[in-house]
Amino acid sequence: MFEKVWQQHVVTEPAGEPTILYIDLQLVHEVTSPQAFEGLRLSGRPLRHPERHVATVDHNVPTTSVADRLVIADQIANAQVSALRKNCADFGIELFDVQDADQGIVHMIGPELGLTKPGMTIVCGDSHTSTHGAFGALAFGIGTSEVEHVMATQTLPQSKPKSFLIQVEGGPNGSLPAGVTAKDIILEIIGRIGTDGATGYVIEYAGSAIRALSMEGRMTVCNMSIEAGARAGMIAPDETTFAYLNGHRFSPKGAAWDESVAHWRSLVTDPGASYDRELHIDATRLAPSVTWGTSPGMVTSIDASVPSLDQARTEADQKSFSRAYEYMGLRPGTPIQEIKVDAVFLGSCTNGRIEDLRAAAKVVNGYHVAGAVRAMVVPGSQAVKRQAEAEGLDRIFKSAGFEWREPGCSMCLGMNPDILSPGERCASTSNRNFEGRQGRGGRTHLLSPAMAAAAAITGHFTDVRTWNFKA
Amino acid sequence: MQSIKILTSTAAPLPLPNIDTDQIIPKQFLKRIERTGYEDFLFYDWRRIQEGPDAGKPDPGFVLNKPDYSGAQILLAERNFGCGSSREHAAWAIAQFGFRAVIAPSFADIFFSNAGKNGIILAALSEAEVQTLLQRSTANPKHRITINLEAQTVSDDQGFLANFPIDPFRKHCLLNGLDDIGLTLLHEDKLNAFESQRRHAFWLDPKPQNA
Numbered sequence: 001m002f003e004k005v006w007q008q009h010v011v012t013e014p015a016g017e018p019t020i021l022y023i024d025l026q027l028v029h030e031v032t033s034p035q036a037f038e039g040l041r042l043s044g045r046p047l048r049h050p051e052r053h054v055a056t057v058d059h060n061v062p063t064t065s066v067a068d069r070l071v072i073a074d075q076i077a078n079a080q081v082s083a084l085r086k087n088c089a090d091f092g093i094e095l096f097d098v099q100d101a102d103q104g105i106v107h108m109i110g111p112e113l114g115l116t117k118p119g120m121t122i123v124c125g126d127s128h129t130s131t132h133g134a135f136g137a138l139a140f141g142i143g144t145s146e147v148e149h150v151m152a153t154q155t156l157p158q159s160k161p162k163s164f165l166i167q168v169e170g171g172p173n174g175s176l177p178a179g180v181t182a183k184d185i186i187l188e189i190i191g192r193i194g195t196d197g198a199t200g201y202v203i204e205y206a207g208s209a210i211r212a213l214s215m216e217g218r219m220t221v222c223n224m225s226i227e228a229g230a231r232a233g234m235i236a237p238d239e240t241t242f243a244y245l246n247g248h249r250f251s252p253k254g255a256a257w258d259e260s261v262a263h264w265r266s267l268v269t270d271p272g273a274s275y276d277r278e279l280h281i282d283a284t285r286l287a288p289s290v291t292w293g294t295s296p297g298m299v300t301s302i303d304a305s306v307p308s309l310d311q312a313r314t315e316a317d318q319k320s321f322s323r324a325y326e327y328m329g330l331r332p333g334t335p336i337q338e339i340k341v342d343a344v345f346l347g348s349c350t351n352g353r354i355e356d357l358r359a360a361a362k363v364v365n366g367y368h369v370a371g372a373v374r375a376m377v378v379p380g381s382q383a384v385k386r387q388a389e390a391e392g393l394d395r396i397f398k399s400a401g402f403e404w405r406e407p408g409c410s411m412c413l414g415m416n417p418d419i420l421s422p423g424e425r426c427a428s429t430s431n432r433n434f435e436g437r438q439g440r441g442g443r444t445h446l447l448s449p450a451m452a453a454a455a456a457i458t459g460h461f462t463d464v465r466t467w468n469f470k471a
Numbered sequence: 472m473q474s475i476k477i478l479t480s481t482a483a484p485l486p487l488p489n490i491d492t493d494q495i496i497p498k499q500f501l502k503r504i505e506r507t508g509y510e511d512f513l514f515y516d517w518r519r520i521q522e523g524p525d526a527g528k529p530d531p532g533f534v535l536n537k538p539d540y541s542g543a544q545i546l547l548a549e550r551n552f553g554c555g556s557s558r559e560h561a562a563w564a565i566a567q568f569g570f571r572a573v574i575a576p577s578f579a580d581i582f583f584s585n586a587g588k589n590g591i592i593l594a595a596l597s598e599a600e601v602q603t604l605l606q607r608s609t610a611n612p613k614h615r616i617t618i619n620l621e622a623q624t625v626s627d628d629q630g631f632l633a634n635f636p637i638d639p640f641r642k643h644c645l646l647n648g649l650d651d652i653g654l655t656l657l658h659e660d661k662l663n664a665f666e667s668q669r670r671h672a673f674w675l676d677p678k679p680q681n682a
Contacts, residue, residue: 008675011658011661011662011665012658012661012662012665014658016639016640016643017640017654018638018640020655020658020661020662022662022665022666022669024675024676024677025677031501031502031558032501032557032558032559034504035504035505035506035559038504038506039506043652045652051677051678052677054677059501060501060502074502076502076503077502079502079504080502080503080504083504115677115678117674117675117677119674119675120675120677125557125559126556126557127555127556127557127581141557141581142557142581142584143557143558143559143562143581143584143585143588144559144560144585145559145585145588145589145651146584146585146588148652149651149652149655152652152655152656153652153655153656153662154662154666155655155662157640157651157654157655159638161580195489195551195554196489196550196551196554196577196579199551199577199579199580200580226555226581229551229554229579229580231580250677250678250679252673252674252679252681253681254681256673256674256679256681259674260673260674263672263674264674295489295491316487316488316549316550316598317488319486319487319488320487320488320489323487413493413498413556414498415498415499415501415502422521422522432491432493432555432556434491434493434494434555435493435494435516436493436494436497436516437493440497440516440521441521441522
């Protein structure tokens with residue numbers, strides 16, 4: 001599949017230079033674009049295809065209230081959002097602004113609007129662009145110089161990555177054990193191969209457990225491909241993909257829909273295709289995962305303990321472990337379920353979708369957040385927020401003591417006011433547990449939405465497999 | 472982009488693997504819309520004392536705060552340098568602080584690309600070779616390392632000599648300080664032909680006419 005998508009986008013392969021690859025869609029947000037627009041202005045180059053660009057604001061917008069978002073109190077953040085408005089107007093790019101019904105995290109709105117389609121090449125100045133690979137698109141994050149390159153040429157010079165097949169097999173019909181989710185699959189993979197395990201590769205996820213996942217689950221898996229170092233993650237399109245795509249604003253309609261599906265079907269990997277590397281995962285043996293350290297690869301299961309130094313694979317890893325124990329305020333051997341949390345964050349481009357909120361609400365329903373725990377839900381997009389409110393999920397969260405926020409990236413990276421205080425410990429459905437990621441000195445543990453919800457209720461990490469669901 | 476051929480400099484050792492771009496430049500500095508002025512934000516949190524009465528003051532123990540290492544143009548680190556976020560601000564901060572090269576056993580993909588666009592040489596040596604250089608620069612801050620881009624070698628005056636791989640095109644661009652966009656636009660005829668031949672492929676359009 002990767003091979004086919006790549007070949008269909010080769011503009012030219014000049015001798016001694018990287019391939020010039022055509023880019024079908026560039027997604028734009030406020031943080032990594034201002035210097036790219038400025039570059040175009042300085043060089044006098046036009047933006048070649050405004051219709052292949054779509055923009056939104058997500059990284060630094062406050063999530064507290066609509067009023068707080070229209071004029072951002074943080075002057076520097078406000079200037080950045082204003083710059084995006086001006087740039088989009090000047091260069092003719094459609095912008096889904098804070099007050100727009102379709103605003104959301106850039107990786108949420110691409111699929112929701114039907115902009116993301118199988119077989120496309122998609123880039124964005126954000127590493128979690130790998131999310132869109134769930135549709136069989138080749139999608140990857142780029143830096144600001146490359147953002148400018150795509151604006152000017154609608155292409156990128158690229159050397160071809162290698163291919164990596166990760167086959168995940170589940171139980172009957174691809175089923176996962178109770179309490180195990182797409183998040184646990186990808187955390188297991190990162191724990192297994194390390195945060196540089198897929199550097200230089202595009203991962204293709206296959207196997208019965210992947211086939212059985214919803215599009216939301218597939219997006220969670222592809223989203224965190226970058227956390228294993230991969231250039232991109234991809235899943236071949238199938239009936240689940242087409243059912244999701246049908247009927248969105250920018251999905252083809254009528255006869256064009258049928259013709260499109262026929263093209264998309266042709267992307268499926270031929271049986272017997274070979275890969276540069278393969279990994280097989282038996283998903284029937286997985287348990288809910290929790291990260292304990294300062295890298296997504298420092299992960300263990302809910303029924304385990306903080307690993308000891310001798311479980312580090314290399315000398316360099318030992319140094320990282322020691323540093324992580326200190327930063328995280330944890331001792332090796334501490335059972336994960338004994339670790340108390342101060343904050344819970346439900347959201348992000350990894351787990352801010354409607355299914356994620358449903359899974360968390362199911363755990364929360366009938367309970368209240370533990371004592372001093374600060375818990376918030378930040379839907380990934382306006383569409384998710386509306387849907388959740390229509391289903392009454394907001395009432396479940398609010399009556400349990402969660403804050404119900406406006407959409408954005410929020411505490412996943414803490415560029416807006418949603419941050420942890422030094423030493424504060426957070427159960428987070430996001431994607432990175434780096435030092436200071438959610439606020440200087442903040443301690444992040446990554447887990448699934450249901451597991452985050454359970455931690456919010458009990459005040460410590462809790463095995464959702466033994467949860468007493470009240471509704 | 473500034474061209475670079477041979478670099479001889481002292482080196483600042485950062486003996487840790489998986490140094491992510493959140494550490495290289497924390498998120499609060501990503502709100503700026505300028506392309507310059509990031510040098511003061513490089514390793515912002517690591518450069519400061521985090522706790523106690525002196526919290527916020529420069530941490531004298533951090534390598535970039537040690538006067539002995541000031542002026543170093545080479546950064547030494549362990550495996551998977553630059554992992555995480557795609558923020559090019561990380562490459563800008565490293566370059567604007569004065570580093571022209573990073574030596575490590577491996578680099579994350581997006582950072583690798585960003586570094587190239589900003590004229591930073593990334594020299595990937597073996598774990599053992601990097602350890603040797605880390606030890607020498609830690610023991611002696613005046614230890615000088617030479618990177619010869621043309622010859623693709625890293626050497627010092629104690630007999631260290633190692634080769635590093637580099638894609639010939641990237642090398643050509645670094646040696647000559649070339650602008651990538653200009654290079655791509657040299658192929659504009661091919662691009663026009665590709666777009667013309669592809670114009671009916673609505674199934675790959677973000678916003679097809681028949682939507």
